[in-house]
Amino acid sequence: RHYDYDHDEL
Amino acid sequence: MNIFRLAGDMTHLVSVLVLLLKIHTIKSCAGISLKTQELYALVFTTRYLDLFTDYISLYNTVMKLIFLGSSFSIVWYIRRHKIVRRSYDKDQDTFRHYFIVLPCLVLALLIHHKFTFKEVMWTFSLYLEAVAILPQLVLLQRTRNIDNLTGQYVFLLGAYRALYILNWIYRHYTEPHYVHWITWIAGIVQTLLYADFFYYYFQSWKNNVKLQLPA
Numbered sequence: 630r631h632y633d634y635d636h637d638e639l
Numbered sequence: 640m641n642i643f644r645l646a647g648d649m650t651h652l653v654s655v656l657v658l659l660l661k662i663h664t665i666k667s668c669a670g671i672s673l674k675t676q677e678l679y680a681l682v683f684t685t686r687y688l689d690l691f692t693d694y695i696s697l698y699n700t701v702m703k704l705i706f707l708g709s710s711f712s713i714v715w716y717i718r719r720h721k722i723v724r725r726s727y728d729k730d731q732d733t734f735r736h737y738f739i740v741l742p743c744l745v746l747a748l749l750i751h752h753k754f755t756f757k758e759v760m761w762t763f764s765l766y767l768e769a770v771a772i773l774p775q776l777v778l779l780q781r782t783r784n785i786d787n788l789t790g791q792y793v794f795l796l797g798a799y800r801a802l803y804i805l806n807w808i809y810r811h812y813t814e815p816h817y818v819h820w821i822t823w824i825a826g827i828v829q830t831l832l833y834a835d836f837f838y839y840y841f842q843s844w845k846n847n848v849k850l851q852l853p854a
Contacts, residue, residue, distance in 0.1 A: 635693070635695065636689055636695070636761065637695050637696075637699065638803075638806075638822070639651070639699070639702050639703065
């Protein structure tokens with residue numbers, strides 16, 4: 630699956 | 640943004656600001672591990688590399704800048720401030736940086752989602768954050784007598800991690816493709832490290848006695 634985590638957490 | 644995430648971020652923010660304010664006002668860093676603070680500065684530096692490349696929200700950017708600024712300020716106070724640095728107990732704070740940093744770096748090089756510089760650094764920061772509290776916990780164990788502010792600082796940090804776990808559970812059920820096992824495992828390990836401390840913290844609070852850790 631395409632990895633698309635946008636790192637919106639701190 | 641859900642309530643657990645916001646509460647977690649606020650707890651984290653308060654923990655760092657409490658520490659900075661304490662050092663600034665009483666001009667003492669007694670009981671605080673410089674090693675842990677340096678590791679946190681490294682955690683934020685390697686995690687927030689995307690500050691220059693991606694924009695998520697104003698909230699996100701401001702919080703990142705606060706965490707970077709406060710962690711480097713704390714390190715500066717302990718190392719350079721002419722009064723504060725005298726209260727730093729170097730002989731008790733003996734944990735070796737590389738003992739923590741190297742395994743995390745190796746792990747990040749081996750286990751990550753994507754093999755890019757930014758992504759590996761981000762993964763490294765997660766692993767490092769999970770164990771960065773260790774020098775502080777060792778220092779607490781050694782000195783045993785813990786002043787209220789140091790106790791509260793560690794308690795707030797632990798609470799922040801626990802709230803983030805609730806946030807992940809919430810997001811997992813509300814966002815269709817929210818599966819981030821690296822973040823979760825590192826976060827759970829980190830929270831477990833506080834379990835022992837939490838136990839004694841609540842005991843002391845319940846019995847209304849000064850917090851002391853067993854030798």
